[in-house]
Amino acid sequence: GDSVTQMEGPVTLSEEAFLTINCTYTATGYPSLFWYVQYPGEGLQLLLKATKADDKGSNKGFEATYRKETTSFHLEKGSVQVSDSAVYFCALTPGGGSNYKLTFGKGTLLTVNP
């Protein structure tokens, strides 16, 4: 079945540092790929998405590129802020008609210190 593997956390960075959170996936066909973010005490919010190979999703300074050859969707940000502290989830939905099930990675806790 489909699966998502993302780097183990927690990740602790200083403000303005560069962030990478690795994510790889296993899926048949052409899945859609997502990064969701969960701030403390809240539900999940979509951060960015990509629906086909070589697409780049971007939002709030975060970027991720859909790499089919490496089955990866790594999240990057050039300069993190304290307000970016949250849990980040990589996820996918299968391509095609049965577009219902969102499969998540285990989440990566990011803490940014001032």
Place this chain on the structure above:
Amino acid sequence: DTAVSQTPKYLVTQMGNDKSIKCEQNLGHDTMYWYKQDSKKFLKIMFSYNNKELIINETVPNRFSPKSPDKAHLNLHINSLELGDSAVYFCASSHARTRDNEQFFGPGTRLTVL
């Protein structure tokens, strides 16, 4: 203005009791979901309904029974609560037929079973 709402936000109860969590979305979506997030933040889908029809049931004990009275509501009833049911439960909704299947999450219900 709340897109996906859940009640209650917190639920503390004794083992063996029966409880319900309610979810409503005002986004006009046709698909709704229940997810369970454990203490390690791992998110796993439990159920999905499309147009009031159950389409995903992920090996969840039959003590859990979802009910969808209409497309805007998906409630979760849990019988004979066990300690292991303690978790945060998230409701979500989406347009299932869109290619990217972006899901919108509620704020979560933290269930504690004593």
